[in-house]
Every structure is written in C-alpha cells, then in structure tokens.
Amino acid sequence: MRKPILYGADYSVYVRASRLALHEKGVEYDLVPVDVFAEVGAPPSYFARQPFGRIPAFEHDGFQLYETGAITRYIDEAFDGPKLQPVSPRARARVNQMISIADGYIYPTLVWGIYVEGVSKPQRGEPSDEKRLAASLSRAPIILKALADLMGDGPWLGGASLTLADLHVAPMIDYFAQAPESLPMLDRHANLKAWWSRTEERASMRQTQPAG
Ligand SMILES: N[C@@H](CCC(=O)N[C@@H](CS)C(=O)NCC(=O)O)C(=O)O
Numbered sequence: 498m499r500k501p502i503l504y505g506a507d508y509s510v511y512v513r514a515s516r517l518a519l520h521e522k523g524v525e526y527d528l529v530p531v532d533v534f535a536e537v538g539a540p541p542s543y544f545a546r547q548p549f550g551r552i553p554a555f556e557h558d559g560f561q562l563y564e565t566g567a568i569t570r571y572i573d574e575a576f577d578g579p580k581l582q583p584v585s586p587r588a589r590a591r592v593n594q595m596i597s598i599a600d601g602y603i604y605p606t607l608v609w610g611i612y613v614e615g616v617s618k619p620q621r622g623e624p625s626d627e628k629r630l631a632a633s634l635s636r637a638p639i640i641l642k643a644l645a646d647l648m649g650d651g652p653w654l655g656g657a658s659l660t661l662a663d664l665h666v667a668p669m670i671d672y673f674a675q676a677p678e679s680l681p682m683l684d685r686h687a688n689l690k691a692w693w694s695r696t697e698e699r700a701s702m703r704q705t706q707p708a709g
Pocket residue numbers: 508509510511512533550551552553563564565566
C-alpha cells in the first residue's frame with residue numbers, strides 16, 4: 498500500500514487534526530503544500546480534490562476524501578495503531594458531539610473571533626473587527642464550560658483514552674491559548690486546564706507545530 502497523501506498547509510487547524518491522527522496512529526504520509534490563504538488562492542487544480550477550496554484533502558491508494566471528520570475517522574479505521582474512537586455507542590456519541598462543537602462553535606469563536614481578531618491581525622498590523630472580538634470573548638466561557646462539563650474527570654476529552662475529540666479540539670485551543678484572555682478562562686476549569694497541559698506536551702503536537 499502506498500503512503501497516504503494529505504494536501505494542505507501546516508497552519509490549518511483542520512490539516513493539523515488530520516496530521517495528529519496520522520501521527521498518533523504511527524502512519525507515514527506525505528504532506529503536499531496547498532496554501533488556501535495565498536494571494537492567488539488555492540491552485541485551480543486543487544478544486545478537483547476539494548470543490549469548496551478548503552484544506553485538507555486526502556488520498557490513499559487512489560481513494561480520495563475531503564472533510565476532516567471523514568478523513569480522521571477513515572485514518573482511525575483503515576490503519577493499525579491505537580483506536581481513536583470508543584466502541585460503546587454513548588462514548589462514541591460524546592466524541593462525535595465534541596468534534597461537532599469544535600466545528601460549530603470553537604472554530605468560529607475561539608480561532609477566528611479571538612485568535613485571528615485579537616492576536617493574528619494585530620501582529621500583522623491589520624485592523625481587528627472589535628465587535629466580533631468582543632462578541633467572541635463573551636461567548637468563549639460558554640464553549641469552555643461545555644467542554645469541561647462533557648469531559649468530566651477525563652483525563653482526555655472523551656474519557657480514559659485519547660480520541661479524535663482531543664485531536665480535533667487541540668489545534669484550535671493551541672491558537673486560542675495565544676490570546677492573553679484565554680488563561681483566566683482556562684483557569685476556571687481545572688480539568689480542561691490539566692487536559693491542555695497534557696495535550697500540548699504530546700509528541701504528535703510538537704511534531705505538527707505550524708512553522709509560523
Ligand atoms: N469542513 C471543512 C473545513 C476546513 C476548513 O475550513 N479549512 C480552512 C483552513 S483551517 C480553510 O480551508 N479555509 C479556507 C477558506 O475559508 O477559504 C473540513 O472539515 O475539512
């Protein structure tokens with residue numbers, strides 16, 4: 498079998514979630530650069546792999562796939578290595594619930610609303626959307642509480658072992674944690690704070706750190 502190929506850029510939280518799954522499973526892969534935020538955008542040929550022009554896209558032995566949730570589940574199921582999804586219907590539902598929370602709430606609010614508006618744009622000398630930043634800062638505690646409530650005693654978001662929930666949420670929290678406002682917010686949830694310390698130390702997180 499040939500090595501799987503992931504198309505995307507290391508700065509993308511969705512590309513990183515897919516890479517984390519590959520690293521945690523111990524799967525060798527090739528990362529083919531596609532920069533969707535380049536001035537010229539993604540190359541026209543990329544739209545044949547991902548018609549919406551988003552990253553990542555994935556290919557394994559001729560099987561093409563896009564949408565990160567489908568990619569990470571495929572990686573978990575198609576390759577040997579530690580299982581990243583629980584077997585019991587309820588535990589699996591919790592993991593899927595957290596992945597959905599990541600897509601629906603964490604990504605727009607903590608990544609775009611807080612990191613991009615509050616950290617990245619000022620660093621690049623671009624004006625921030627102050628209204629969006631303020632709205633996101635007031636929404637963030639609801640998101641963090643939901644995660645903390647769902648994870649319970651952990652130590653991982655999905656319970657006793659590392660799952661895809663951790664791998665989808667961690668790249669987003671890594672950006673959010675760069676905002677000064679994130680620290681007091683995380684301090685309010687001892688379980689989530691301990692989870693983040695544990696997660697950011699993982700070899701897979703270090704190996705997939707965006708080059709910056
Ligand atoms: N639903 C897609 C979302 C992927 C996504 O939004 N990727 C971002 C980078 S983190 C992107 O490609 N953005 C380009 C754009 O918004 O034009 C998935 O799950 O793969």
